[in-house]
Amino acid sequence: MRRTARLLSAAALAVAAAGLVAAPAYADDDEGGLEVYPSSAEPGGQVTVNTSACDGDTAEGDAGAVGAGAFTLAPSSHEGDAIGQFRVPPSAQPGTYEIVAKCAEGDREVSGDLVVTLSPVRGQVQPRGSVKTGVGGVMGPDPVQTAAGVAALAVAAAGGTWLLHRRARGDGI
Numbered sequence: 001m002r003r004t005a006r007l008l009s010a011a012a013l014a015v016a017a018a019g020l021v022a023a024p025a026y027a028d029d030d031e032g033g034l035e036v037y038p039s040s041a042e043p044g045g046q047v048t049v050n051t052s053a054c055d056g057d058t059a060e061g062d063a064g065a066v067g068a069g070a071f072t073l074a075p076s077s078h079e080g081d082a083i084g085q086f087r088v089p090p091s092a093q094p095g096t097y098e099i100v101a102k103c104a105e106g107d108r109e110v111s112g113d114l115v116v117t118l119s120p121v122r123g124q125v126q127p128r129g130s131v132k133t134g135v136g137g138v139m140g141p142d143p144v145q146t147a148a149g150v151a152a153l154a155v156a157a158a159g160g161t162w163l164l165h166r167r168a169r170g171d172g173i
Helices: 002-030 143-169
Strands: 035-037 046-051 059-062 070-075 082-087 095-103 109-116
Touching (some): 035 109, 046 095, 046 109
Antiparallel strands (some): 059 070
């Protein structure tokens, strides 16, 4: 009975400790983080970031991780948010990048993630025509080479059949 009580007490204490450790992270999200819109962008695309963490004051943004450099977040009339924009460089590689903003007053720093993706199919050129893989091909541009390949296969098949027929009769090779 005592052993069960100790196990239950230890489990309850572990759950309470985990709740206390997780609580500050949840409260931090309520105070405002850095919202990145769109959260997924292509190289060359425009990205807008906003935060309510600076209480309507300006902030300095840093998109250096993706290669865009510094940008300014200015106060806006929308719920006291600070809003800024930057352009994803055309040379940006696909991946997830951390965008950071530091409030002008105080040491408050917030961050958000930007996912850089490859360009969609709409801008790409699709291949057309036959594949240049060497000699011949049914739809290839040179029917003479195709005929030569078919003839070589026919001779090989006839020779193989003749050898198998000789071997089956017992004539030897």
